[in-house]
Amino acid sequence: MKKLLIGNEAVSRGLYEGGIGLVSSYPGTPSTEITEFLSKYDDIHSEWAPNEKVAMEVAFGASLGGVRSACAMKHVGLNVAADPLFTMSYTGVNAGLVICVADDPAMHSSQNEQDSRHYAVATKVPMLEPADSAEALAFSKAAFELSERFDTPVLLRMCTRVAHSQSVVEVGERVAPEPKPYIKNGAKYIMMPANAKRRHPVVEARTEALAEFAETCPFNRVEWGDREIGIITSGTPYQYVKEVFGDRASVLKIGMPNPLPKRLILDFAAKVKRLYVIEELDPVMETHCRVLGLDPIGKSLFSPIGEYSQETVAAAFGLPKKPTVSPESATPARPPMMCAGCPHRGMYYTLSKNKITVLGDIGCYTLGAVPPLSAVDSTLCMGASVSGIHGFNLAQGKTAEGKTVAVIGDSTFMHSGITGLVNIAYNASNSTVIILDNSITGMTGHQQNPTTGYNIKGDPAAKVDLESLCRAVGINRVRVVDPYNLAECDRVLKEELAAEEPSVIISRRPCVLLKYVKTAPPLRVDSEKCRSCRRCMGLGCPAIRIKDKKVQIDPTLCVGCEVCEQLCAFGAIGKGGDAQ
Amino acid sequence: MKTTNIMIVGVGGQGSLLASKLLGRLLVDEGCDVKVSEVHGMSQRGGSVVTYVRFGEKVYSPVITEGEADYIVSFEKLEAARWASCLAKGGQIIVNTQEIAPMPVIIGNAEYPSEILGELTAKGVRVDAVDALSMAMEAGSAKAVNIVLMARLAKHFEIPFEKWVAAIEKTVAPKFIALNRRAFEIGYHA
Known part of the structure; x- marks a missing residue:
């Protein structure tokens, strides 16, 4: 059945179809809905953990216990959970383990713009990166098998535009494998120095095997078009590239950004005239190309800051801007603010x-x-x-x-x-x-x-x-x-x-937006009593504004919290007063 | 089939989510490839919010950039002006004439540009300015502004009235179907 799903719901569907048995997460935009949607399935265990480190360790424990498990977090959440991740790379898994991490280029709701691909490289853990909801479902579903086949946790990298964009997906059936038996194996799971020393070479060998897998895996693909321009890209930038060029350029679409293939890239580069790498945030794929001895055009043309769009790609290639109209008057900014009645x-x-x-x-x-x-x-x-x-x-x-x-x-x-x-x-x-x-x-x-x-x-x-x-x-x-x-x-x-x-x-005091919180009728301003002293304006309440030099309260926004009433020295604010 | 671009803009909390859900449902049922993109989180807290809806035979990018929008549906007057530069040549603005003051206006650092729609009309932009709030109240709830605006948008499409109503019935909770149907009728026939 065809459905329109946001990327995060598609991930939850993919994990479900892939046989997940447990999810533990801490909320964080833009990752939260992955776990929220999973919590709607009654045949799996879902929970909020107090933080990402706890969540990841719960998921690790479940994997050890033989059940396919996952956790989801925003990019900065992975900093909190980095400690278990680095060593889980050494222990590997029992049942499949998927870690969803959502980056936020342009910082729509974050304090930094870090690129989670560096964690994949640093921890030597494979990473998948979907470019739309259909891929989000397919990649999440495939991630469990990848995890078990290579005995490693798998990172699934989302970004805001994939996580929160809806596109069409075809949902499938759930295939849940039998739980795996737990067999005590200290050499694999007790990471004290003597054991860890023996596991590190296993990690290195696994990375080599994964790099070989990357050469032919279904996550990476070439879309041949005009060979004057060859573009290596991944995630949403792939969509912007296709939007601008269609088949007027050749594209190597990377769905597994770690480890990156070698022969696939060299072969692609040899068959195109000019090679570009278009990736949001840091030059991870570009650096890999340089290590391979290539000289692609990447961050010299594209910024490491913020989100891209079809406009960014078109402008970089010198394509004409579309005509626009704008009003003469300035449009005052509308920054987010605390809600009316916010405690x-x-x-x-x-x-x-x-x-x-x-x-x-x-x-x-x-x-x-x-x-x-x-x-x-x-x-x-x-x-x-x-x-x-x-x-x-x-x-x-x-x-x-x-x-x-x-x-x-x-x-x-x-x-x-x-x-x-x-x-x-x-x-x-x-x-x-x-x-x-x-x-x-x-x-x-x-x-x-x-x-x-x-x-x-x-x-x-x-x-x-x-x-x-x-x-x-x-x-x-x-x-x-x-x-x-x-x-x-x-x-x-x-x-x-x-x-x-x-x-x-x-x-x-509970959040005023909670359904169980009863709000009071809106307050009104008695314009006879209001001296326009603006003391109430100091609250920065979105329901209070000045119009024609008098304070007004917007009855569609006011929830009657009475905080402004306590500030008014002239008794102008209350339940009586003027109607709007 | 050319890709059609619709932007739904407004102030966080105004209910644009239902509008994009309705459009998505309708267009998938029509057999189109559809992408709908919005940003959640901090921007919801009374900030300026935008949702992109794109449909056609094959849609790649989930976003709409400058000079590309065939329609801008705005829940608030100032927001229509803020995003006007995204309108394509010959594009249509549908705007609820409600004014919601942003913080710089609230604290007196800026004026609300009340005449701003006139400036756009003067430049040849097609603007359908409607008092969607009053129409929604007439239907029974201020919350139905989103459906009134969708009804205004529906007038520009060849998709028949009944299909829109059917999509509403599939999108909203059963107890709100009658209200939203009323709001759609009022908006459509106004």
């Missing part, structure tokens, strides 16, 4: 008002960085706020301690904030950590996590008690505030910053 806003307003230095973290609450709140000072990676504040306070000394906080969401705290908090307690850091607990993993689209009390299927699960956890690691001062109450936020923040010991403030 993070009240706490950020308090931090901004008190001119606090804020070490931030990864999540919706990174949006506290944009004007008018401009409350965040740094954002690095998952958990870095809690670890970083300790170093910052040590460097800056006593004066900073009373003016600095770390902020981190509930899910991110579970992911890698806990160890930082242990460090704060253990090393007697006079630091204040604010856990912005909105009871969900928000930015990636509402996934459950160990603090929510529900598992991936929405069934009740053990719930981490954040207050007890913080106390258990040695934090004596743990306070809970409602971020809709500005006076309470201000008072508690000042008290905890003044305290001469580590403290945690849990700013708790």
